[in-house]
């Protein structure tokens with residue numbers, strides 16, 4: 023016979039497990055399914071259309087309202103992700119230049135900046151917003167990068183990986199173009215309620231933190247540190263997965 027306290031603890035634990043399961047089912051139901059239903063080529067066309075069109079024109083405003091812009095700036099400004107000393111910086115899926123704007127402000131003046139995106143239209147918007155001749159803008163797909171091996175010592179990748187059916191396709195390519203010891207700031211949508219809502223809006227998928235960490239290790243990107251500002255930020259998992267990776 024189990025003592026009453028142990029029984030109570032066990033039943034509380036199984037209730038919590040049940041609630042977690044229900045939440046996971048709800049998140050899975052809410053999550054946008056297109057990425058799983060069609061081929062990558064078809065899906066990529068759809069993503070390009072979304073960002074080329076009116077939704078893409080709203081991207082900078084949406085990032086401001088969702089506080090993603092503030093999150094990115096604080097991580098860089100407070101040096102939780104330190105740009106100091108980086109000479110060749112790659113900004114992945116630059117969109118409207120939300121992260122590139124922080125790079126222009128906080129990176130060393132002699133650092134070279136390369137911004138790439140699948141959408142030509144998004145890069146045009148980024149160029150107009152940034153009003154700087156400093157970054158090099160390149161139209162490219164994250165799964166087939168037109169850069170040499172070990173070209174960059176710093177990478178920023180904000181909310182792009184969720185547009186791939188399998189993270190490994192993009193992470194292996196980023197690992198290839200990173201120098202040994204190079205660092206990456208990776209921000210991506212997590213498999214929770216707010217992630218599922220984001221995936222509805224932007225036709226993307228979400229990632230499980232532990233599974234993503236495993237994939238990073240498989241492509242020689244060490245899961246160096248998860249980035250949080252406060253306990254509240256951590257509890258709410260605001261901004262999804264925010265992590266610094268280091269190329270082995």
Ligand SMILES: C[S@@+](CC[C@H](N)C(=O)[O-])C[C@H]1O[C@@H](n2cnc3c(N)ncnc32)[C@H](O)[C@@H]1O
Pocket residue numbers: 066069070073081085090114115116117118119120121138139140141144162163164165179180181182185
């Ligand atoms: C949510 S926006 C992110 C913008 C910015 N990086 C940020 O942190 O807010 C996603 C961007 O990724 C681009 N993108 C999606 N799939 C891509 C791919 N396979 N290769 C390159 N860029 C891609 C989209 O065109 C879009 O501009």
